[in-house]
Amino acid sequence: MLETSIKKFSELELEELYHILQLRSAVFVVEQDCVYQDMDGKDKKAIHILGRHDGKLVAYTRIFDSGDYFNEASIGRVVVDFNYRKFGYGKVIMEASIKAINNLFNQTDIKISAQLYLKKFYNDLGFIQFGESYLEDGIPHIGMLLN
Structure with missing residues (x-):
C-alpha cells in the first residue's frame, strides 16, 4: 500500500529531500541514461507529493499552481x-x-509534459494530448491536458 503525504519545500526534512533527489536521479538520470539538470530551481516553488511503501520513498511528484510553471x-x-x-x-x-x-489550488485544468511512451498511462487518467511530440532532454515528450 502506498501512503502519500503533501509538503511545501520548507516542510521537507533534509533526509526526505535527499531521498527525493536520489529517486529522481536513479530514474531520470541513471535508468533513462539522460544527463540533465534535475535541480532546476523550481522545487522551492513546488508542492511535493511523496509516496511511501513501508516507510521507504518509492513514488513522487511535484505540483504547481497555475502561473508557477x-x-x-x-x-x-x-x-x-x-x-x-x-x-x-x-x-x-x-x-x-x-x-x-483540486484541493490546494482550486484548479481543475492541469497541464503536463509527458514522456511519449507514457501516453496511454496518462490517457487512462483523463489527460488528452495537444500538439505534436517534441524532444526534451533528448527524450520524446508530448503536451497533455486534463480538464
Missing part, C-alpha cells in the same frame, strides 16, 4: 522506483497529485 496548474517529475512499478503506484501518486491540485 505553466499557465495552468501542473504536475511534474512523476517518478516511481523501478522495483515498485508493478503495484500501480504511478496511478496512486498521480491521483493524489490531481486531488492536491
Whole structure:
C-alpha cells in the first residue's frame, strides 16, 4: 500500500529531500541514461507529493499552481522506483497529485509534459494530448491536458 503525504519545500526534512533527489536521479538520470539538470530551481516553488511503501520513498511528484510553471496548474517529475512499478503506484501518486491540485489550488485544468511512451498511462487518467511530440532532454515528450 502506498501512503502519500503533501509538503511545501520548507516542510521537507533534509533526509526526505535527499531521498527525493536520489529517486529522481536513479530514474531520470541513471535508468533513462539522460544527463540533465534535475535541480532546476523550481522545487522551492513546488508542492511535493511523496509516496511511501513501508516507510521507504518509492513514488513522487511535484505540483504547481497555475502561473508557477505553466499557465495552468501542473504536475511534474512523476517518478516511481523501478522495483515498485508493478503495484500501480504511478496511478496512486498521480491521483493524489490531481486531488492536491483540486484541493490546494482550486484548479481543475492541469497541464503536463509527458514522456511519449507514457501516453496511454496518462490517457487512462483523463489527460488528452495537444500538439505534436517534441524532444526534451533528448527524450520524446508530448503536451497533455486534463480538464
